[in-house]
Amino acid sequence: xxxxxxxxxxxxxxxxxxxxxxxxxxxxxxxxxxxxxxxxxxxxxxxxxxxxxxxxxxxxxxxxxxxxxxxxxxxxxxxxxxxxxxxxxxxxxxxxxxxxxxxxxxxxxxxxxxxxxx
Amino acid sequence: xxxxxxxxxxxxxxxxxxxxxxxxxxxxxxxxxxxxxxxxxxxxxxxxxxxxxxxxxxxxxxxxxxxxxxxxxxxxxxxxxxxxxxxxxxxxxxxxxxxxxxxxxxxxxxxxxxxxxxxxxxxxxxxxxxxxxxxxxxxxxxxxxxxxxxxxxxxxxxxxxxxxxxxxxxxxxx
Numbered sequence: 422x423x424x425x426x427x428x429x430x431x432x433x434x435x436x437x438x439x440x441x442x443x444x445x446x447x448x449x450x451x452x453x454x455x456x457x458x459x460x461x462x463x464x465x466x467x468x469x470x471x472x473x474x475x476x477x478x479x480x481x482x483x484x485x486x487x488x489x490x491x492x493x494x495x496x497x498x499x500x501x502x503x504x505x506x507x508x509x510x511x512x513x514x515x516x517x518x519x520x521x522x523x524x525x526x527x528x529x530x531x532x533x534x535x536x537x538x539x
Numbered sequence: 540x541x542x543x544x545x546x547x548x549x550x551x552x553x554x555x556x557x558x559x560x561x562x563x564x565x566x567x568x569x570x571x572x573x574x575x576x577x578x579x580x581x582x583x584x585x586x587x588x589x590x591x592x593x594x595x596x597x598x599x600x601x602x603x604x605x606x607x608x609x610x611x612x613x614x615x616x617x618x619x620x621x622x623x624x625x626x627x628x629x630x631x632x633x634x635x636x637x638x639x640x641x642x643x644x645x646x647x648x649x650x651x652x653x654x655x656x657x658x659x660x661x662x663x664x665x666x667x668x669x670x671x672x673x674x675x676x677x678x679x680x681x682x683x684x685x686x687x688x689x690x691x692x693x694x695x696x697x698x699x700x701x702x703x704x705x706x707x708x709x710x711x712x713x
Contacts, residue, residue: 486681494688503690504688505687505688505711506685506686506687506688507660507686507687507688508686509686510684510686511680512680512681512682512683512684513679513680513681514668514678514679514680514681516677527708531710531711532708532709532710532711533708533709533710534701534706534707534708534709535706535707535708536705536706536707537679537705537706
């Protein structure tokens, strides 16, 4: 099996139920600094382990401002529950060609946390 | 009639108080307390209703509050700029409700009034990079936005931000 080659990875965990958040849609965007508009780079859905492969290629992951948007509201809805947050957007800055950025999202219906991992 | 210094006539015109009474029972306005406490009390109540000094005014607490904590340094996130927006449900555009700066305790008292706090989707925008920059540090997150849905505006909502340079978390408190 090919190892994850995307320099940007995420992992979504449902901390309320103690399981990976599977089948959660997410999207990656980059800010175009000239016109201050977000450009959609890729969309995906987390697998059974709460991960999503192939978010971006190494060549495309240059310095800039990026946004990872997690459709958390849709996820909880698919489980028949409501949530305080309709979605979660994490905006972060890449200042140089990074080797690897791992951005997990730990979430419940009424809380979430993000951190820069490895 | 000779009056000792312990006694003074009440300057009012009420017949009951034409007689002398102990000076100790006089209020600040020089009226006898048993009848005229209500006068000074009315003045006091007027001061609450029409406060000249806003610091002592009893304002209703905001139904929405936040609290920024710098978890890296173990201190409140003070002097952080933040803004509160509400989304128009028909056009999906965001309207700025207020722009504030956290106080020394990392809070913004009186963030929104009960009247303004209707059901809807809100967005709290925190200027996290500017905050860390003011301390000579970088931050992985140029800003943090927390978008949340208010279904029942009659409840109290607390939306804190626990923040370091490389991580943050939030939860729905009360």
